[in-house]
Amino acid sequence: MAAIALGIAFLLLAAVPAGVLGPSAPLGEAIYRLYPPFLNTFQAGVQRHLAPWLWDDVLLPVLVLPSWVPFAAVGLLLLALGGVRRRRHRAAAAR
Amino acid sequence: MLIRIRRGWEIPEHQVTPEAVVLNRRAALGLAGGLAAATAATIVRPARGQPQGAAVPPLPPAARNTRYQAERPVTPEPYATAYNNYYEFGSHKGIAAAARRLPLRPWTVRVEGLVEQPREFGLDDLIAAMPIEERIYRLRCVEAWSMVVPWTGFPLAALLDRVRPLAAARYVRFETAAIPGVMPGLRQSWYPWPYIEGCTIEEAANELAFLVVGAYGKPLPPQNGGPLRVHFPWKYGFKSGKSLVRITLTDRRPRSFWETVQGNEYGFWANVNPEVPHPRWSQATERVLGTDERIPTRIFNGYGEFVAHLYVNLQHERLWA
Structure with a gap:
């Protein structure tokens, strides 16, 4: 039940940046608007102390997605998880 | 009587290589290995490191101007050209291979704004027309490392003389190339x-x-800001814009990239001062590229005799960040 509630919350949250910045505004822009220095410091930390490719090939592709996509993806994932667990509970109760 | 037969692996003490020589050799081998690995990586991933655009002609002969003394050894070229900040290519120091994709020719720079004669210069024409010389300058990065480089170039003032700034011009704005595909x-x-x-x-x-x-003595490589950059040796390195395509004279103070992104840490003036720490680290000392020695940082990066007078009446400004 908690996963489903959290999933719905994420789906609602997805609408916020899309509504404020427009549906195609990237996630990075939403974060930059909230706190401009964050991404620069984060990028420097990742590229200098972990690996340059981690930023270029993993994090940046996420940051350039429309800002609502990652929230919606997490929301749908949580809903799916919640649905699976709910079915298992029902099946266990029926036995 | 003891007869000592020396074994094959034994050598006299005097033939032992001194530790310092071994360590230096290791450092050299390490550097050579690193360069070989970097070269190999470039070969394996040619798309990241292939130079693009027309060939870059060699520089004309440039006599060294001995008025400017670094008072420290020149940083070995492999260090200075392999440890770079160039945010358009990444936020780490190993951007050299990616930066080599920047096409260095043809290259033009436009000088415009509050000038009598706005002009666009082809870079090779500009180099041919300017008083080219070599100057050995210290470069102090805001990240508390430094190097000494023999730069070839010409005074910024010589270029401004060509376009004749108007009396209303109070600031100069430098714009770096922005090429999305590269x-x-x-x-x-x-x-x-x-x-x-x-x-x-x-x-x-x-x-x-x-x-x-x-x-x-060679054309400026892109990772160091080639083909054309400005250098203010008394300021932190980020003030010295790279790969310039436009220079604008204006009556308004330009708002810089870093001032916009992180204005509490990187301001307009950014003169070197060991007494004024960066919000996240001390500026009292600097790490010398190539030796990793830590040395005290000097006010105005040691160029106070040339520039201190510029700031006499500006004490109300945030001169040091």
Whole structure:
């Protein structure tokens, strides 16, 4: 039940940046608007102390997605998880 | 009587290589290995490191101007050209291979704004027309490391003389190239590209302000800001814009890239001062590239005799960040 509630919350949250910045505004822009220095410091930390490719090939592709996509993806994932667990509970109760 | 037969692996004490020599050799081998690995990586991933555009002609002969003394050894070229900040290519120091994709020719720079004669210069024409010389300058990065580089170039003032600034011009704005297909950093569309830096007209006219087209006697490589960059040796390195395509004289103080992104840490003036720490680290000392020795940082990066007078009446400004 908690996963489903959290999933719905994420789906609602997805609408916020899309509504404020427009549906195609990237996630990075939403974060930059909230706190401009964050991404620069984060990028420097990742590229200098972990690996340059981690930023270029993993994090940046996420940051350039429309800002609502990652929230919606997490929301749908949580809903799916919640649905699976709910079915298992029902099946266990029926036995 | 003891007869000692020396075994094959034994050698006399005097033939033992001194520790310092071994360590130096290891350092050299390490550097050579690193360069070989970097070269191999470039070969394996040619798309990241292949130079693009037309061939870059060699620099004309440039006599060294001995008025400017670094008072420290020149940083070995492999260090200075393999440890770079160039945010358009990444936020780490190993951007050299990616930066080599920047096409260095043809290259033009436009000088415009509050000038009598706005002009666009082809870089090779500009180099041919300017008083080219070599200057050995210290470069102090805001990140508390430094190097000493023999730059080839000409005074910024010589270029400004060509376009004749109007009396109303109070600032100079430097704009770096922004080429999305070549510079991966530009994918971060939320940043205020292109990279902008600026200085006052008095700073631009100072004899130290230098437009750089070469280093170590060769055309300036892109990772160091090639084919054309500005260098203000008394300021932190980020003030010295790289790969310049436009220079604008204006009556408004330019708002720089870093001032926009992180204004509490990187301001307009950014003169070197060991007494004023960066919000996240001390500026009292600097790590010398190549030796890793830590040395005390000097006010105005040691160029106070040339530039301190520029700031006498500006004590109300945030001069040191």
